[in-house]
Amino acid sequence: MDKIDLLIIVTVISLFISLFLAFFLLTVKTKYRTSNTLFAVFLIITAVDTSEPLFSLLSDGPSNLGMLRNTLAFLQIPVFYLYVLSVCYSDFKFKLKYIIHLLPFLLANAVLLPRFYTVDLASKINFIIHRQSMIELQFNHVLFHIQIVIYLIAVFRVLKKAKKLYLENYAGANINSYHWLFQFTVVLTVLYLIVVFKNIFKFSDYSYISEWIKIGILVFQLFIVCWYLFKALNNPGLFRNIDSKLKLASDMVSEEKKSDPETISKEQNSAELLKLKKYMMEEKPFLDPSLTIQHISNGIEIPTRELSVLINHQLGQHFYDFVNTYRIENAMAILKDVTKSKVTVLEILYEVGFNSKSSFNTAFKKHTGYTPTEYRKIL
Template identity: 65%
Template sequence: MEKINLLATISVITIFISLFLSFFLVTVKTEHKLSNRLFAFFLILTAIDISINLVDLFKFSLNIRIFISTFFFLQLPAFYLYVLSVCYSDFKLKPKHLAHSIPFLTANLILLPCFYAVNLTSKIKFLEKSSSMPEVQFNHILVHVQILLYIIAAFMILRKAKKIYLENYSGASIESLKWLFQFTVALSFFFIIALFKNIFKFTEQPNVSESLKIGLFFFQLIIIFWYLYKALNNPSLFRNIDSKLKLVEDIIFEEKNSSQLAINEKEYNSALLKLKQYMIDEKPFHNPSLTIQDISAAIEIPVRDLSILINHKLEQHFYDFINTYRIESAMNILKDTAKSKVTVLEILYDVGFNSKSSFNTAFKKHTGYTPTDYRKIL
């Protein structure tokens, strides 16, 4: 009885927080409306899925209860589309995305003749033997395959988006991509535990399954609180990238296949000299939102050629290339005894950073010291 009450309490709290965060995401003023709505949809699906545990409170019919349980098939597709929308600024929902609902439709069509369309007595018999019913076993296999595929797909999207970001942007949004990666890891861990819970459910140790179930609800509540904290403190958490941008390795591959190099050695040296002179004279790195497109327009070198020049020829991501200039500028300020009263926070904003953590990470990577320690040893 105490276990049931605990589960119901956790469920109610999680549902309330999920719906509250959904309302916040839908109503908050932001440029990323689609991303917010997709995550709100994911949270609403989560709340609906959790509501199954409150069957005694809501008195759901068997058909509704089973139908709601199949909403799980929509949760990971919703999260995957959310990841796409966060990563790419020009992402839009299209008719082709309806294909993500196929597992959900398949699961319900399988249950139609053997459960939904039969009388109450047959339904009860079906539930009593559910662990041995081929339809239920098929749906369990389907959901586990879906979990695996969508988790892999989400990580592949994040990996590609991070590489494109590093090759084309210089802002602090890389921290946001790292956070989204961490959030995806947390969700992956959650679904892996859920997988083991389902395995134990069909063994001679159902108590292990119930214990894991309670643990999952605690973990789910923590994940949602974590996201709520981030959302409230960073309402414009992510800066998207353009999906039309290509990885340098793909550009080089295309150039080789067409038997045409982007720039020859003489042009490369000329472009490099022009780029370095521009960086020294104009100091564009002071702009925290600087992109490779901005520099391309300023020095009149095509984005493709400039991208190959920096990311391939110099063997540096654009992100690191710009940060090198920012760190050199910060080092000069720290060395200047006339500016000894200028704080590290003022310096990081002055040289183009807008995140203390990214500044400290970049500075230590470049010098081996934190900014504060570097100032002390001078």
Template identity: 65%
Template sequence: MDKVNLIVTVAVITMFISLFLAVFLITVKTEHKLSNRLFALFLILTAIDISGILFDFLNENPSNIGMFRNLITFFQLPTFYLYVLSVCYSDFKLKPKHLIHIVPFLIANLILLPRFYAVNQASKTSFLEKSSSMIEIQFNHIFIHIQIVFYIIVVFMILKKAKNIYLENYTGASIKSLNWLFQFALALSLFYSLALLKNIFKFSTYTNFSEWLKIGLFLFELFIISWYLFKALNNPNLFRNIDSKLKLVNEYISEEKKNKTLNTNEKEFNSELLKLKKYMIEEKPYLNPSLTIQDISNATEIPVRDLSLLINHKLNRHFYDFVNSYRIENAMAILKDNAKSKVTILEILYEVGFNSKSSFNTAFKKHTNTTPTAYRKSLQINNL
């Protein structure tokens, strides 16, 4: 199989899987409809972008449709950015202000209007033959890479903030899904970095190397999409959103310092802390795997803002770790109980409020510097 046939074969397979997953995401019944539709759109745009190799193979002459198709890539990362927002925040909705993300696409097309879109076939051919020296092509080439860098940075900033907000206000398995989304964004970043490298070689004397990089990019893109397909099919409820109205503790502190209202009343702090600890010990709310800071606020009548400052700032612990510490203490008590020696680790983790073995093992090791199994074995040895 020669290089051209290999590229076409990989492109067709990648397009098929992209469109298959897009149809699956649009038709599957789920509460995350907006997220699914945005990612489906991202996959459709990806398929259109990949189709360029087939379009060029079947159409030798340049055309307006072909150029328009090439510039569809300006939509890809803005769509992925909106998808990340919809995954992270439960109250995310598309608004008129989001139309600003189509501006780069419009600019890229408008600058090509005088010397490409509005001219005859011969002029189009001449324009593309001199593409490396055409200012419009050079501008769009630089413009798309600036856009890529911008959106990748913004996506990572959103994910970092969402993870911190989650740790300060929620418990459960969502942190695992946020970590996975971070990995997916990292894979896309690597893909676009390789694409940039390919384009650098494309306009150099090493055009052959650029072609091999193109094959590698198609294979990598196929891997990324297949990876997502595997995750989507095996974890239909992978993501749990957070409330966009929630703020980071640092933002609360900054606001209070600015307004000079930062609470320094040690007596009030101790009173709220005692109230919180009494509630955690007596009521054991941590047994709820989906416990949120709002739930504790409602039960203790301590405002969410004050509760967040108390745990995340005063105690210098994430709410996520604060709740897990009670779960681990409960798990350790069960492991020490000889009457419950037959209870499995899996049964214990569900009993104390965890909903996954990996999150339980991670929290247990963080709290005790050992695994649950090793801890149980050490108790058994000491009891001999």
């Protein structure tokens, strides 16, 4: 089997899986339709981008449609960025300002108008033959790579902020979802770096190396898409936790210092801390696995903003760790109780407010230095 046949086979498999998954995401009934639609669009654009070997077989020569297909790659990473926003923030909605993400795509096509889109077939053929020296294609490749860098940085910034907001305002187990979305973005970054490497050879005297790398990219791309979809479909409740209007505690502290440095006295902080700790010990709100800072705010009648600053800034803990401390202390008490020696670790983690064994084990070891099983054995 030669290189061309292998490329066609891999392309067909890639197209089938990507389009099948996209069709599933667009038709499945779910309340997360916006996120599913965005990821489906991402898959479709990816499929169109990787269909070049098939498109070349079916076309008689360069065409406007073929060039437009090439430039659709400029929409891929912006759509992924919007997808990340939609899964991180529960109140995500399409806004008119998002049209700005079309600019690289429109610019890439605009520069091709004079010497490709508006000329005859002979001129198009000449343009492709001399593509290595065509300033328009060189410009578009530089623009594409700059776009990748900017958007990947933006995605990592969104994930970093969303994770901080989650830790400061929520105490559920869904923090793990950010970890693997981060992992997926890292893998996607590696894929784009390989694409850059491929493009270097594409415009050199070793263009055949670019074709072999293209086959590797198709296989790698299939793997990461299937891996991500497997994760997402097996964990449909992940993400979609954060209200984008929430502010980080550090930002709120800075705002208060600018407006009124003496807004809250040390005595008031001490009184509120005592009230908070008393509420946690007596009411045990941490037993609720979906506990949020808003719930506690309502319970002790302290504004959410003040409570967030109190926990995250004054205590120096994320709300997530603050709540888990009480859960772990409660779990330790159960593990020490000889009358409950037959209660399993799984039963304990659900009883104290966790809903994930991995998050329970991680929090317990962070707090005690031991896993729950090890801790029970040393008692």
